[in-house]
Amino acid sequence: MTDRPRTPLLDRVRDPRDLKRLTDAQLRQVADELRAETISAVSVTGGHLGAGLGVVELTVALHAVFDTPRDRLIWDVGHQAYPHKILTGRRDRIRTLRQKDGLSGFTKRSESPYDPFGAAHSSTSISAALGLAVARDLGGEPPDGQGIGDCIAVIGDGSISAGMAYEALNNAGHLGTRMFVILNDNEMSIAPPVGAMSAYLSRLYAGEPFQDLRAAAKAAAHLLPPPLREGAKRAKDALKHLAVGHGTLFDELGFSYVGPIDGHDMDQLLAVLRTAQARADGPVLIHVLTKKGKGYAPAESARDKGHATNKFDVVTGAQAKTPSNAPSYTAVFADALIRQAERDRSIVAVTAAMPDGTGLSKFADRFADRCFDVGIAEQHAVTFSAGMAAGGLRPFCAIYSTFLQRGYDQVVHDVAIQRLPVRFAIDRAGLVGADGATHAGSFDVAFLANLPGFVVMAAADESDLARMVVTAAAHDEGPIAFRFPRGEGVGVEIDWDAPPLEIGKGRVVREGSGVALLSLGTRLQEALQAAEALEARGIRATVADARFAKPLDRDLILRLARDHELLLTIEEGAVGGFGSHVAQLLAEEGAFDRGLKFRSLTLPDTFIDQASPRDMYATAGLNAEHIERKVLEVLGAKVMGKRA
Ligand SMILES: Cc1ncc(C[n+]2csc(CCOP(=O)(O)OP(=O)(O)O)c2C)c(N)n1
Numbered sequence: 068m069t070d071r072p073r074t075p076l077l078d079r080v081r082d083p084r085d086l087k088r089l090t091d092a093q094l095r096q097v098a099d100e101l102r103a104e105t106i107s108a109v110s111v112t113g114g115h116l117g118a119g120l121g122v123v124e125l126t127v128a129l130h131a132v133f134d135t136p137r138d139r140l141i142w143d144v145g146h147q148a149y150p151h152k153i154l155t156g157r158r159d160r161i162r163t164l165r166q167k168d169g170l171s172g173f174t175k176r177s178e179s180p181y182d183p184f185g186a187a188h189s190s191t192s193i194s195a196a197l198g199l200a201v202a203r204d205l206g207g208e209p210p211d212g213q214g215i216g217d218c219i220a221v222i223g224d225g226s227i228s229a230g231m232a233y234e235a236l237n238n239a240g241h242l243g244t245r246m247f248v249i250l251n252d253n254e255m256s257i258a259p260p261v262g263a264m265s266a267y268l269s270r271l272y273a274g275e276p277f278q279d280l281r282a283a284a285k286a287a288a289h290l291l292p293p294p295l296r297e298g299a300k301r302a303k304d305a306l307k308h309l310a311v312g313h314g315t316l317f318d319e320l321g322f323s324y325v326g327p328i329d330g331h332d333m334d335q336l337l338a339v340l341r342t343a344q345a346r347a348d349g350p351v352l353i354h355v356l357t358k359k360g361k362g363y364a365p366a367e368s369a370r371d372k373g374h375a376t377n378k379f380d381v382v383t384g385a386q387a388k389t390p391s392n393a394p395s396y397t398a399v400f401a402d403a404l405i406r407q408a409e410r411d412r413s414i415v416a417v418t419a420a421m422p423d424g425t426g427l428s429k430f431a432d433r434f435a436d437r438c439f440d441v442g443i444a445e446q447h448a449v450t451f452s453a454g455m456a457a458g459g460l461r462p463f464c465a466i467y468s469t470f471l472q473r474g475y476d477q478v479v480h481d482v483a484i485q486r487l488p489v490r491f492a493i494d495r496a497g498l499v500g501a502d503g504a505t506h507a508g509s510f511d512v513a514f515l516a517n518l519p520g521f522v523v524m525a526a527a528d529e530s531d532l533a534r535m536v537v538t539a540a541a542h543d544e545g546p547i548a549f550r551f552p553r554g555e556g557v558g559v560e561i562d563w564d565a566p567p568l569e570i571g572k573g574r575v576v577r578e579g580s581g582v583a584l585l586s587l588g589t590r591l592q593e594a595l596q597a598a599e600a601l602e603a604r605g606i607r608a609t610v611a612d613a614r615f616a617k618p619l620d621r622d623l624i625l626r627l628a629r630d631h632e633l634l635l636t637i638e639e640g641a642v643g644g645f646g647s648h649v650a651q652l653l654a655e656e657g658a659f660d661r662g663l664k665f666r667s668l669t670l671p672d673t674f675i676d677q678a679s680p681r682d683m684y685a686t687a688g689l690n691a692e693h694i695e696r697k698v699l700e701v702l703g704a705k706v707m708g709k710r711a
């Protein structure tokens with residue numbers, strides 16, 4: 068149990084209006100207390116720590132200067148918004164972050180009027196803020212009845228590497244309406260940022276003093292009430308030492324570029340924000356320099372600057388470990404790929420800003436020139452991989468299921484239609500836990516298995532995953548994907564030297580009669596448990612692992628249909644995926660006409676909020692007891708009691 072920090076001034080802040088009654092010195096104190104409260108809260112919940120610590124002063128300053136929630140403040144990704152949540156009436160629930168029935172780890176419209184636009188995937192904030200600004204200009208009336216004031220997007224240096232951000236800047240510069248983009252530049256993505264844009268932002272630190280800004284700060288000082296003038300004057304003095312290039316990219320795009328300013332210096336922040344708020348007549352980009360993990364030594368010194376953390380001890384920074392002996396699926400993928408790459412020089416790997424999350428940092432350690440971190444740019448990652456495939460390489464494009472959604476047209480248009488052999492390693496398939504609905508890998512099977520010529524596999528355990536990597540490496544005929552979940556495997560021994568799988572062939576793992584459970588992916592263990600429970604009731608279930616959502620193992624499926632009264636499919640994906648394809652096959656082959664009972668267990672038609680993966684699967688009705696219950700229900704057998 069961690070002691071709660073003393074936060075006398077923060078205790079008086081019930082909502083952002085209270086900040087407006089405080090002096091600049093008091094705002095600095097609120098920021099200090101807010102930082103302590105954020106650290107304390109995340110120590111008991113785990114979560115995204117570093118990004119929030121880096122924007123504590125910015126959060127206080129934005130809420131002190133702007134009139135939220137009428138002014139619409141949009142945090143890109145939303146992983147840095149814990150301090151914002153504390154200031155906006157959610158402090159009493161802050162220790163429920165990312166827990167079942169608790170606060171979301173991201174911004175969420177349904178959670179608070181202070182979250183005008185939800186997020187969790189990056190680089191959407193400028194588009195959303197611009198949309199709100201245009202709605203304001205055209206007299207739009209949001210349902211909250213507050214009207215729309217200023218629209219402010221806060222976007223990180225990592226997130227501004229994505230195409231969407233440029234599409235939005237381009238449009239905003241063209242429309243010329245008043246809006247604010249705060250570029251929160253901490254020289255970090257999850258990993259150190261990559262790319263030419265990141266280098267460009269760094270060069271902006273090294274230009275000449277920005278005369279206009281100093282003049283603006285001076286002018287603003289006169290606009291301010293006397294107690295605030297001193298802070299503005301100090302900021303003006305500080306700004307003498309600031310530097311910026313003339314004619315920045317942002318200026319050229321139609322923004323007034325301001326900065327860079329020190330995002331931990333409350334005086335600078337307040338002065339510049341007040342000035343910008345008082346004077347802006349078009350789009351303004353304020354470049355703020357911050358430190359990810361600021362003010363908490365273990366985060367500041369961590370390789371990822373405390374990007375994401377388990378629960379931890381505030382004093383030592385030591386994180387709780389999740390006990391497990393099985394290797395993570397991600398690690399198995401990375402090791403299997405490295406083995407393939409040792410034998411085959413044409414194998415290359417691509418990640419979109421997730422080198423650690425996808426395991427590819429390990430691959431990069433071995434094959435630096437064959438591993439590409441393209442930044443947060445999933446669309447580019449896909450087409451870049453397609454280009455490499457067209458050039459005779461064997462690219463493995465490793466993207467979380469949820470983020471692959473952003474590259475879907477590229478998957479269809481650049482990969483599938485051209486039948487290019489890009490290998491998609493789809494991590495975080497299925498429900499992921501604390502990150503909730505936005506990060507669930509629910510749709511990939513549905514959106515890939517309907518593409519002609521695509522091979523789509525799902526690993527049931529870590530050994531099969533290793534084999535699917537081998538299979539994908541050997542498959543030059545067209546695109547191929549394999550999906551696997553977040554977390555540890557089931558603990559089976561891995562046969563690293565197993566030959567490639569035969570494309571479109573599943574396996575029977577338990578012979579029975581009457582009932583067939585056909586699983587795709589890691590629900591196989593649940594299906595096996597369900598089969599045991601059914602056995603105790605005198606029902607002997609066959610359990611099969613489909614391995615392939617496409618092409619389907621027609622022989623296996625038709626045999627199961629022929630030899631059993633009930634065929635039940637189970638998958639960790641939305642409707643429209645594996646079960647739908649099986650149903651289509653069965654219908655075409657007349658299996659229903661012959662009296663087959665068929666059911667398909669999929670994720671339900673709803674977005675499931677964060678909880679433990681097990682709890683989320685319980686909500687989805689995809690755990691062993693649900694499989695058992697479904698079988699009994701269809702067979703008309705009596706359900707006796709509730710199994711634990
Ligand atoms: C489309 C998309 N791809 C990848 C991610 C994973 N992701 C979350 S935060 C993050 C880094 C963001 O860096 P930055 O915007 O600089 O914010 P910081 O964490 O440095 O504050 C990444 C890659 C995501 N949320 N959305």
Ligand SMILES: CC(=O)[C@@H](O)[C@H](O)COP(=O)(O)O
Pocket residue numbers: 115144146187257375424495499502553
């Ligand atoms: C904010 C974000 O999108 C990532 O930080 C994400 O939370 C990572 O998820 P994993 O922990 O599964 O890598």
Ligand SMILES: [Mg+2]
Pocket residue numbers: 223224225226251252253254255256
């Ligand atoms: Mg950053």
